[in-house]
Amino acid sequence: MTTTDTTVLIDHELSADLAAAALSLARRFQAGATLWVVSPQWEPHAHHVAVEFVHPVIMGKRALPSVSLVEADPVAQCRVATRPGDVVLAVASADQPQVRDIMRRAPAWGADTVWIGSGPRPEHGAATHILWVDSADPMIPATGRFVLMYHLLWELTHVCFEHPGLLKPTADTCTDDGCVTCGDEGRLAEVVAAPSDPFEGVLVRTASGEERVDATLVGDVAVHDLLVVHGGAAITRIGADEEVW
Known part of the structure; x- marks a missing residue:
């Protein structure tokens, strides 16, 4: 996707990351997950993401359980709210300390994680899915690029629901407690x-x-x-x- 000035908004790598995140998110929602959204630096993004998923503006689409967590201690909020199988989505820079702490603790809570941001990237594996704009422009969070990413994530998640076969566990998913x-x-x-x-x-x-x-x-x-x-x-x-x- 590009603008008239040829600026690439969503490149091939980010497109692939969005598709993978949407499929994973759809599978989690299908299994009963709630999406918890945090953005300590930019609170409006947390509200916006939650509204997108919980409000089915397209006729016939599902309302998906999503809640923004915007109190002073999002780590404590996520700890109390998150159940095994849920997803925590953060919109934040890679050096935001509360988000880094949430991401490192989420596996113990049984939660997948999605991290949206720009600038220097988090370390590989810092979240289940990293959706990143590789730009040093400090105004990126206010330009609409983040909004575009989570709009696409929301829409692609609904596209996955239109293909029920995609929502089944993959062949390499271990379901044996005695493995x-x-x-x-x-x-x-x-x-x-x-x-x-x-x-x-x-x-x-x-x-x-x-x-x-x-x-x-x-x-x-x-x-x-x-x-x-x-x-x-x-x-x-x-x-x-x-x-x-």
Whole structure:
């Protein structure tokens, strides 16, 4: 897509990213997800995204559950609101600290993430889907480029609903709780409550729900610490300045 001055608004790479994000989002909505939207720097974008998805302006289209979270602490809001299977969408620069914290914690909440922004890109893997304008122009968030991206994301998500076969789990999606390969992977967990008795285990939240794990290897833990758990035990702690991707 271009303007009359030949400026490319959506290039081939971003087009592919939008298509992949829309398909993923449609599958999540089909399974009962809610979309939670944050934009600490540009609150109107959070409201606008939520309105687009929840308001079916095209006759016959579905109203999709979407809520903007705009209180002072979006990390705490997302933690309380998000359920396994939900999606958190952020409109923010790559250095926005609250959004970075949400993105690193979302896997422990069982949530997919979509990150829309411009300028220097987040690290690869910082979100499930990164929709980015590679421009150093500080006015990009106010020019309509972001609006165009999430309008296209909304429209493409509805296009996916018109093809029910696309909404089925892919062949490589593991649904076996006893899968040996998945069982051998470390999982991200967020501490819910530290034990009064060290032999009780630590109550943590993972993508599959709450569980107790042995934290002997990592020592004392505090609420909201991020841990990697494996085989019922916490094997390492993720520091506040460490990324999980």
